[in-house]
Amino acid sequence: MNRLELERLSVRGLRVLSRVDMEPAPRLNVVWGNNGHGKTSVLEAIYFAATSKSFRTSRVGELVRHGEQAASVKARFVERGGALPALAREQTAAVQGKRVAVHIDGNRPRSLVEYATRSPVVVFHPEELTLSSGPAQGRRTLLDRLALFTRPESADARARYAHALKARHELLRRGADMPSSDTRELDAFEALCAEHGAALTRARAAAAEALVVELAGAFAQIAAPDLQLEARYAPGGSVDVETARAELERGRKRDAFRASAGFGPHRDELELRLGGHPARIVASQGQHRALTLALKAAETATIAKERGIEPLLLLDDVSSELDPERTGALFSFLALHRGQIFLTTTRPELIRAEDIPAEGRRDFRVFRGELDEGAG
Numbered sequence: 001m002n003r004l005e006l007e008r009l010s011v012r013g014l015r016v017l018s019r020v021d022m023e024p025a026p027r028l029n030v031v032w033g034n035n036g037h038g039k040t041s042v043l044e045a046i047y048f049a050a051t052s053k054s055f056r057t058s059r060v061g062e063l064v065r066h067g068e069q070a071a072s073v074k075a076r077f078v079e080r081g082g083a084l085p086a087l088a089r090e091q092t093a094a095v096q097g098k099r100v101a102v103h104i105d106g107n108r109p110r111s112l113v114e115y116a117t118r119s120p121v122v123v124f125h126p127e128e129l130t131l132s133s134g135p136a137q138g139r140r141t142l143l144d145r146l147a148l149f150t151r152p153e154s155a156d157a158r159a160r161y162a163h164a165l166k167a168r169h170e171l172l173r174r175g176a177d178m179p180s181s182d183t184r185e186l187d188a189f190e191a192l193c194a195e196h197g198a199a200l201t202r203a204r205a206a207a208a209e210a211l212v213v214e215l216a217g218a219f220a221q222i223a224a225p226d227l228q229l230e231a232r233y234a235p236g237g238s239v240d241v242e243t244a245r246a247e248l249e250r251g252r253k254r255d256a257f258r259a260s261a262g263f264g265p266h267r268d269e270l271e272l273r274l275g276g277h278p279a280r281i282v283a284s285q286g287q288h289r290a291l292t293l294a295l296k297a298a299e300t301a302t303i304a305k306e307r308g309i310e311p312l313l314l315l316d317d318v319s320s321e322l323d324p325e326r327t328g329a330l331f332s333f334l335a336l337h338r339g340q341i342f343l344t345t346t347r348p349e350l351i352r353a354e355d356i357p358a359e360g361r362r363d364f365r366v367f368r369g370e371l372d373e374g375a376g
Contacts, residue, residue, distance in 0.1 A: 002081030236267025
C-alpha cells in the first residue's frame with residue numbers, strides 16, 4: 001500500500017500562527033509546547049490544506065488571524081510506494097471572509113469532495129472522546145466521512161436530503177396553523193426526502209459495513225483482552241424509496257409538532273455494545289477512551305483500504321487524556337502503521353515511540369505562534 005507524506009507546510013495568518021514553515025519527518029512529528037501557543041493550530045492548518053475544512057469549527061472565517069484579511073496554507077504532499085516514481089502535488093487552501101478557495105497544482109478541483117479525498121487525513125482530538133459516549137450525531141458524522149471515500153456521491157445526497165427535510169418541516173408547521181387540502185408541494189418535498197434519504201442510507205450502510213470489519217481488530221489491540229465489542233448500523237430510514245415516502249406521509253400529523261421528523265437517516269445510529277450491553281451506559285471512562293481510539297484506528301484502516309494509501313494521522317493532545325498504560329498501548333498500535341503521524345502534547349517526555357527510528361522522527365516546539373525544531 002502507498003504512503004502519503006506531507007513534505008512541506010507553509011502557513012500564513014491562521015489563528016495565532018502568523019508565519020510558519022515546516023518540513024516534517026516521514027513517520028512521527030511531535031509538536032509540543034504550553035497550551036494556547038498554537039499546537040492545535042498547526043494540526044488545523046494541515047487539516048485545512050487537505051480538506052478545505054476545520055475540525056474545530058464549521059465557521060471557517062474563524063481561522064483568520066486577528067488583524068489579517070485572509071489565512072492561507074500551502075502543503076506539498078507526496079505519494080510513495082511500489083516501483084512507481086513518487087507522485088507529488090501542491091494543495092493550497094485559503095479563506096477570506098466566508099469564502100474558501102482551493103487549488104491542486106494551481107488548478108481548481110472539480111468539486112470540494114474531490115479535493116477533500118485527494119490527500120486523506122484522519123484527526124483525533126479530545127472533544128472526540130464523546131464519540132462512543134455522546135449523541136448519535138458524532139457517529140453519523142464518522143460514517144459520512146467514510147462515505148466520502150466509499151461512495152463520494154453521498155455528499156450531494158446528504159445536502160439535498162437536509163434541504164428537502166427542512167422544507168417539509170416548514171410546510172408541516174405552516175399547515176398546522178393554516179390547514180390546507182392541497183398537499184402537492186408537501187408531496188414533492190417528501191418524494192425528494194425519500195429519494196435522497198434512501199441514497200444516504202445506502203451510503204452509510206456501506207460505510208458502516210467497511211468500518212465494522214476493521215473495528216474488531218483495532219479494539220482488540222487497544223482495549224483490555226477480555227472486552228467483547230459489537231457494532232451495528234441501525235438505520236432511521238429505509239433504502240427503499242417508496243417505503244420511505246409512505247412513512248413520511250404517515251407521520252405528517254406527528255411531525256408537525258416535533259423538532260424533527262420521526263423517520264429518516266437523520267435518526268441513524270451506529271450502535272456499540274460491550275459484552276452485549278450498550279457501551280454508552282456500561283463503559284467506564286477508560287473503556288470509552290479505548291473505544292474511541294479504536295473507532296479512529298478503524299476509520300484510518302477503512303480509508304486506507306478504499307484509497308489504497310495510508311492517511312495522515314493527526315492526534316491532538318492525546319497524551320493528556322490517557323493514563324500511562326493506555327498511552328503505551330496507543331503508541332504500540334501506531335507503530336504498526338506505515339503512515340505519517342502528527343501529534344501535539346504538552347508533555348513530550350511521554351512520547352516514547354521506540355519502534356520508530358530517529359531519522360523518522362522530528363520534534364517541533366511551538367511558542368507564541370512560532371515554530372522551531374527541537375526536542376522537549
